[in-house]
Amino acid sequence: MISGLTRDERVQGLGLLAVVGAAGLVLAVAGRWDALGIHGLLIVLCCALLAGYVFFRLGDPEPTEERLSRYYDDPTKVGIALSMAWAIFGMFIGVWVASQLAWPDLTFGQAWSSLGRLRPSHTTGVIFGFGGNALIATSYHVVQRTSRARLAGHVSPWFVLLGFNLFCLLAVTGYSMGITQSKEYAEPEWYADIWLVVVWVTYFVLYLRTLARRKEPHIYVANWYYLAFIVVVAILHIFNNLAVPVSLGSSKSYTIWPGVQDAMVQWWYGHNAVAFFLTAGFLAMMYYYLPKRADRPIFSYRLSILSFWGITFFYMWAGSHHLHYTALPQWVQTLGMTFSIMLLVPSWASAGNALLTLRGAWHKVRDDATLRFMVVAAIFYGLSTFEGSFLAIRPVNSLSHYTDWTVGHVHAGALGWVAFITFGSIYTLVPSLWGRARMYSPALIEVHFWLALAGTLVYVFAMWNSGIIQGLMWRTYTESDTLAYTFVDTLVAMYPYYIARAFGGLLFLLGAIVGSFNIWMTVKRGPVAVEAGRDLPAAAVALTPGE
Amino acid sequence: MSEEVEVDPVTGEQTTGHEWNGIKELDTAVPRGILIFIIVTHLFAFGYWVLMPAFPIGWTYTKGLLGINQHEVVEQALVQLQDERASWTQKIDQLPFNEIQADQALMTNVRDSGRQLFGDNCAACHGQDARGRSNYPDLTDGDWLWGDGSPEAIAETLRVGINSGHAETRMAQMPAFGRDAILDRQQVRQAALYIYSLSHPDASTPENIDQIEGGRTVFADNCAGCHGENAQGDREAGIPNLTDQYWLYGGDLETIIETIHGGRAGHMPTWDERLTPTEMKTLALYVHDLGAGAP
Amino acid sequence: MAELFHRKIERTAIGFVLAIIAAASVGGLVEIAPLFTIDDTVEDVADMRVYTPLELAGRDIYIREGCYACHSQMIRTLADEVDRYGPYSLAVESQYDHPMQWGSKRTGPDLARIGGKYSDVWHAMHMNNPRDVVPQSNMPGYPWLATTPLDISVLPAKLSAQRAVGVPYTDEMIANAARDAQGQATPDSDAAFEAMERYGEKTQVSAFDGITTQVTELDALIAYLQVLGQLTQAAYVDTAAPEAMPDEDPAGAPATQAEQ
Numbered sequence A: 001m002i003s004g005l006t007r008d009e010r011v012q013g014l015g016l017l018a019v020v021g022a023a024g025l026v027l028a029v030a031g032r033w034d035a036l037g038i039h040g041l042l043i044v045l046c047c048a049l050l051a052g053y054v055f056f057r058l059g060d061p062e063p064t065e066e067r068l069s070r071y072y073d074d075p076t077k078v079g080i081a082l083s084m085a086w087a088i089f090g091m092f093i094g095v096w097v098a099s100q101l102a103w104p105d106l107t108f109g110q111a112w113s114s115l116g117r118l119r120p121s122h123t124t125g126v127i128f129g130f131g132g133n134a135l136i137a138t139s140y141h142v143v144q145r146t147s148r149a150r151l152a153g154h155v156s157p158w159f160v161l162l163g164f165n166l167f168c169l170l171a172v173t174g175y176s177m178g179i180t181q182s183k184e185y186a187e188p189e190w191y192a193d194i195w196l197v198v199v200w201v202t203y204f205v206l207y208l209r210t211l212a213r214r215k216e217p218h219i220y221v222a223n224w225y226y227l228a229f230i231v232v233v234a235i236l237h238i239f240n241n242l243a244v245p246v247s248l249g250s251s252k253s254y255t256i257w258p259g260v261q262d263a264m265v266q267w268w269y270g271h272n273a274v275a276f277f278l279t280a281g282f283l284a285m286m287y288y289y290l291p292k293r294a295d296r297p298i299f300s301y302r303l304s305i306l307s308f309w310g311i312t313f314f315y316m317w318a319g320s321h322h323l324h325y326t327a328l329p330q331w332v333q334t335l336g337m338t339f340s341i342m343l344l345v346p347s348w349a350s351a352g353n354a355l356l357t358l359r360g361a362w363h364k365v366r367d368d369a370t371l372r373f374m375v376v377a378a379i380f381y382g383l384s385t386f387e388g389s390f391l392a393i394r395p396v397n398s399l400s401h402y403t404d405w406t407v408g409h410v411h412a413g414a415l416g417w418v419a420f421i422t423f424g425s426i427y428t429l430v431p432s433l434w435g436r437a438r439m440y441s442p443a444l445i446e447v448h449f450w451l452a453l454a455g456t457l458v459y460v461f462a463m464w465n466s467g468i469i470q471g472l473m474w475r476t477y478t479e480s481d482t483l484a485y486t487f488v489d490t491l492v493a494m495y496p497y498y499i500a501r502a503f504g505g506l507l508f509l510l511g512a513i514v515g516s517f518n519i520w521m522t523v524k525r526g527p528v529a530v531e532a533g534r535d536l537p538a539a540a541v542a543l544t545p546g547e
Numbered sequence B: 001m002s003e004e005v006e007v008d009p010v011t012g013e014q015t016t017g018h019e020w021n022g023i024k025e026l027d028t029a030v031p032r033g034i035l036i037f038i039i040v041t042h043l044f045a046f047g048y049w050v051l052m053p054a055f056p057i058g059w060t061y062t063k064g065l066l067g068i069n070q071h072e073v074v075e076q077a078l079v080q081l082q083d084e085r086a087s088w089t090q091k092i093d094q095l096p097f098n099e100i101q102a103d104q105a106l107m108t109n110v111r112d113s114g115r116q117l118f119g120d121n122c123a124a125c126h127g128q129d130a131r132g133r134s135n136y137p138d139l140t141d142g143d144w145l146w147g148d149g150s151p152e153a154i155a156e157t158l159r160v161g162i163n164s165g166h167a168e169t170r171m172a173q174m175p176a177f178g179r180d181a182i183l184d185r186q187q188v189r190q191a192a193l194y195i196y197s198l199s200h201p202d203a204s205t206p207e208n209i210d211q212i213e214g215g216r217t218v219f220a221d222n223c224a225g226c227h228g229e230n231a232q233g234d235r236e237a238g239i240p241n242l243t244d245q246y247w248l249y250g251g252d253l254e255t256i257i258e259t260i261h262g263g264r265a266g267h268m269p270t271w272d273e274r275l276t277p278t279e280m281k282t283l284a285l286y287v288h289d290l291g292a293g294a295p
Numbered sequence C: 001m002a003e004l005f006h007r008k009i010e011r012t013a014i015g016f017v018l019a020i021i022a023a024a025s026v027g028g029l030v031e032i033a034p035l036f037t038i039d040d041t042v043e044d045v046a047d048m049r050v051y052t053p054l055e056l057a058g059r060d061i062y063i064r065e066g067c068y069a070c071h072s073q074m075i076r077t078l079a080d081e082v083d084r085y086g087p088y089s090l091a092v093e094s095q096y097d098h099p100m101q102w103g104s105k106r107t108g109p110d111l112a113r114i115g116g117k118y119s120d121v122w123h124a125m126h127m128n129n130p131r132d133v134v135p136q137s138n139m140p141g142y143p144w145l146a147t148t149p150l151d152i153s154v155l156p157a158k159l160s161a162q163r164a165v166g167v168p169y170t171d172e173m174i175a176n177a178a179r180d181a182q183g184q185a186t187p188d189s190d191a192a193f194e195a196m197e198r199y200g201e202k203t204q205v206s207a208f209d210g211i212t213t214q215v216t217e218l219d220a221l222i223a224y225l226q227v228l229g230q231l232t233q234a235a236y237v238d239t240a241a242p243e244a245m246p247d248e249d250p251a252g253a254p255a256t257q258a259e260q
């Protein structure tokens, strides 16, 4: 990895590590009476380890100018590895949390492993760790290919990737120590939030500068989505996380938003984290790797335009569907519901665009599990967005809200769509990235596919059942027009489904482990591609070194 | 870069002429189905905005032609539910307990609604089967701390609670004789042995008969004021009978010592502000029904 | 036409980004900004009080332990929820909540009106191991709360930060935060009376976890649970909720949504 960087760049990297490490030291000292101090030390430790790695390789051979006529894929490779590592971590925690709900003693009486602390580790691990790394890694890959230009920089891609992982690390270690803002999907505390802003702005600049170098006049659809993902997530993150720390030596802060306004800002964020992290970013992946793998043109450019702007505009109105019948004024709920329904059109337009792109390539779907991953993803995308719009209808939400139905919907999207499209993309990407003819074992891709599909179906059906049953039990009245079931009755009815869900999740996790093994073996000893080297940027133009 | 427009052989559509690393796009028109879909969803949205509260305008918002507001809707729904229940709740409100108990149809209503009321409010302490557990009395055993176990007495317990924050709460405190140094260790032990022997006659063995006799004196001097000369308690004041097999905190020697040493004051919350009079009356009947009243 | 235009903006990255920002900003602006300008978003009630320092500390523990992962604090305007949990929640009830704890999942029951429902002793047992009192429960136990002393020294800083985000704590409250927390958990102490003077007659002074020699995290958490739904009587007044009326009229008879 280090061989791709010049000596100057290595020194620059050390400089950056020194700055970040110093910031960590400040936190460690300021927060010495608080868990914040531990995080300060963790930052120092991470920087020191990395600095050691770079320092002892300062004298390694340097790359030649020739590197500028190739794509810069080292950060993508590391990003994929990190993504798979987080996938296994996050899903393992998911299976653990699922098992705790069925067998609560699996907490083992420890504070760090109680459900309220583990659950955000799961959501952060899978959404940000697994999903985020996959997005960053693929965005680096796609933007270079579709611009036919090398990444605009050598140090900044590492800064973004590793900085983002530091954020994830602060997040999950923080939860285990009880550091959380309690804002779903934005739980990390103020200092981690500020750090993410720095990382994200760098990401944005890097992306824009790379696009500025493109040799294609038009920006490809995938990049529209990556851009929307980067820009809107920044906006959401900043507004939702505005907070006042108790002191500069304390990890604890209070959000500036009070009560009902906080609820609205939180779900404006929460819903659009779904939209721009879990949807836009992965649509970008789909728009590149699906046509690549199927070797078909995108079905309709016009449909791409319609769905992109529809998604960008409508999604931002829909957050209030998380607050139906609550103390949020009803007019906002109306907007949330109606925009969610209008949102179905662009959502289905994207799913349709993907599936119709396969016209003329369906025979490949039968034989190629990688492509099948992406097809199933598009189907689940269509399904979960339909379900989402349905759940956003007030009377439906009166039943589904607070129940496992939401969790079922989440995982139809998260497993069926997000994870499937990611695995499909990674299987497409890995061989070409490491110069292999194909993945190490196509049979293992099949195994992964069926484990993942079975796991998803078991999970989602279990939660649909439990959610609807619980929702109905809560509102069942007796002949005497009083409530029929106690809360505990409804809890007892959930246990069989909680066990089934844990089993489904286990299958899915096993699939991910099989996939990681396959990727590892592909890198280590996959069959070498004959035609290595075709994957090059436009006529090698000398780029300013050090960028 | 190829700016040439081609025709895709599979679909017969033209490409846009752009290409990105081998990916091309067709210039297919937006399918008509999508356009219809747009129109339908937008019409629905517009209609909904006109009828319901929807858009903010400065210091207020559009109220919608239907004038619907979720607070009024739920309040109407609650009133309607109350009306539906009225067919039996009115009788519960008006009739005395014994007449309700005689009315089988009404008792069916009581059992129907009592189960959930009990489960969501009382079961946390008394258990779903109302059999209680250590520190929380069994409500089915026919042994009562307060009153005669009649629905009236139970209803009163519910209304005011025991050692609760209610202004008229029932109060019952067992002093902490050991901790507050009213009795020494030896005396506490003697009293406990004496109490224990009341319900376990075989416990008076020759070895500890002296202790028990000592306990009898301690009891007469300190406890009889509340628990009565023969330790049978007082149901008007929530004083437990110490001669029977029913124990709130436990009848083994250890626990009795603990009770005398540290005192006791069980807290039963008041339900006056949380449940309606009808609900409390229903619950009283339900609980009485479980335990079949006094033995 | 529109398409032509699109071909233009897809040639400029900056232009495209600006277009994204423009398209994505509308929804949030229209839905969030008016929540600060429209008066009846939050009901105006006179009897709403702030959390005492002990309750605030308890709330922070509730957040730290992630109780919101399983418990909502938002009774919706639906008849069955009112029947089960009590009067539906009003916006004013979380007026001083930074952040709100409305929640999105009910693995356990709603807690918006849990205050006063059970005894402190019950909560102490339940938090230690829920299955001791509710055998079917899947809630984790939190046994370490009873043995961890509460850090009361940070309370003044916490109250100041709360004031910075808009909660009306006075200088006096901030200065005495630690003492007030101690007092609330120590019945019959001088500090207890002072805390009641500062936070009002209704402040619940109790030995919460049953031990008065030390203020623990469990004291704070129970103090918080016992005040949920008790900060104002607004939800009980003049809503058709048949659940209960407070026996005395709260000061200044709060106006509710239904009246306006």
Ligand code: HEM
Pocket (backbone or CB within 6 Å): A184, A270, A274, A278, A279, A318, A321, A322, A323, A340, A341, A343, A344, A347, A381, A384, A385, A386, A387, A388, A389, A390, A391, A392, A393, A397, A400, A401, A402, A406, A409, A410, A412, A413, A414, A417, A418, C104
């Ligand atoms: C048209 C698109 C969609 C709409 C309208 C939509 C709508 C909804 C609704 C109504 C809820 C339930 C809110 C509640 O009752 O609490 C929800 C929850 C959720 N949805 Fe979707 N959804 C859509 C697509 C997706 C997709 C593709 C994902 C991808 C993973 C997703 C992830 C989630 C998540 C994570 C939650 C849970 C939020 C929470 O913590 O409560 N949604 N969505």
Ligand code: HEM
Pocket (backbone or CB within 6 Å): A091, A092, A094, A095, A096, A097, A098, A099, A119, A122, A123, A126, A127, A131, A184, A406, A407, A410, A411, A414, A415, A418, A419, A501, A502, A504, A505, A506, A508, A509, C069, C104, C105, C107
């Ligand atoms: C091995 C597979 C997985 C298992 C066993 C699993 C299990 C769980 C469990 C048990 C919960 C908590 C539900 C509750 O509180 O009742 C949960 C929540 C969640 N999971 Fe997963 N999960 C898995 C994979 C994923 C993946 C891959 C993603 C995202 C890419 C994801 C995203 C989420 C989200 C967003 C929530 C929060 C839902 C909400 O708040 O409504 N999960 N998961």
Ligand SMILES: [Ca+2]
Pocket (backbone or CB within 6 Å): A181, A183, A186, A187, A188, A189, A190, A193, A241
């Ligand atoms: Ca945050």
Ligand SMILES: [Ca+2]
Pocket (backbone or CB within 6 Å): A184, C104, C105
């Ligand atoms: Ca949630």
Ligand SMILES: [Cu+2]
Pocket (backbone or CB within 6 Å): A270, A271, A274, A318, A319, A321, A322
């Ligand atoms: Cu949403």
